[in-house]
Amino acid sequence: MTRREQWGLWWRSWWVDAAWNFQRHQNVGFLFMMTPALKRRWKDRDALAAAMKRYTRYVSTHPAMIPVLGGLSLREEEALRADSSRSPKDLHRLKGLMMGPLAAMGDGLFWSTLKPLTLLLGVASVVTIPQTWGKYAALIGLLAAYNFFRLWLMWKGFTWGYERGVSAVGVFQGVTGSIQRFQAVGIVVVASLTALLYPWSSVTILGRQVAPSFAVLAIVLLFMGGLRGRISSTVLFYVVTVGCVLAAYGWDLRNAVRVEVPW
């Protein structure tokens, strides 16, 4: 695999979800990603067609982990080309073995941890940093950090899959511990926002200013109870909105409750 080829694969891996479908998930995007590499290795038209057919099968893994699968597939394609008696079933078996663990790691690392943490820090920057340029700088920094790591992982994924084959999964051995640490950071950020955000605002209830931190904590825990009870966040949003409107009908809110927030 040359550097130029790796650039081409890396760029095409961005499109792996473009034709996502329920039947075979990322098969079309994976074939699109692999096509230039297959054309380079299989000059004969019939051999190329046979190779392309191998990539119309079901593929489902995390988008950032697809390059590992791609590198592994390239490795197997070269083995197939070197040894014509070798069966393509090895390729399908190895892909099947790798898809699940890679999906679990990618989903756990990106979807469940880094993405919500980045977005949470972004929201925290928006509501806490007073200067507008500071908010924008923080957001740009967070997006750059997230995407730098993700794109680096996608680049290296080809190398790991190509050089190590199935044992490329071993590269991600320490991921679970990192996920736990990142999630703990996220929880500390949420706790800090809960404790510090509303004291900066002003809450007046029935003419008396109140310290809202513990009230906010109670409300957050109440919402958590609702979410744990399988009430969706959208339903909670509408319940709270309707509840506040009904409260306004029964209570002169203008004099009873006044909340001023800095955002």
Next chain:
Amino acid sequence: MTGLIGVSAVAGLLGLDNRAVGRSLLGEPLCVGWIIGALMGDALGGLLVGAWIQLLWVHLLPEGAVTPPDGTVPTAVAVVLVQRLESRVALDHAALVMLVLVVTIPLGFISRWLEIHLKEGLGRMSEWVDVYAYHGQTDKVTRVILWSAGLETMKTAGLTLVASSIGLAVLPRMLASLPQPIIEGLGLAYWFILPLGLAVTLEVFHVTNKLRVFLGSFLVMTVAYVMVQSGRPWLLVAGVAAGWMFVRWNFRANKVTA
């Protein structure tokens, strides 16, 4: 109208990043609100609108075959409506934002419904790819990818344009006749968005396994705030050090072994 078409086109491209190509977070509600807000002349206002929708749905993950509600369309439409209506109606900003969110959040589910049907259609397109692969037609595979991306973009852009146009036609009349208690209620409900968003974020981080980390951090931060307010910074240093040790002890106690 030209402005709406341009904004919808940008929303379509951002939606493509969110659902199909790139996945760089530019299609997330936070960034969509920022970018569309900048196009409409108030980046900060758009950022806040995006932040609320982001927090509401941050726990809905596209794992496997799951299709979560689309955050791009409601954010783009909400930002457009808030920016355009703010100068036209005499309404408190918080109440206006809440009303617009109430009206635009269902668009996320409409967009998801369209996307599910789009994905089913792409399944049939995937069968054509079998034929192209059988004949070694690599350029046609590329065409399928580009068509799929184009359909996704048009779905998002079209829905944004239609919803924004309807909203701008209907909402001013609706807002003019809105009873005062509803306006007050909406203004109060605005206060609850952030706590709800924080609760949703805690769900993503599986806080039930790390409840002591959360409560310990909350207490440390509250005490630190009180110390800063009391004007005794040396107490703050000692308090934060003690609190840090407490949080680390709790983290170790809550640590889940791999």
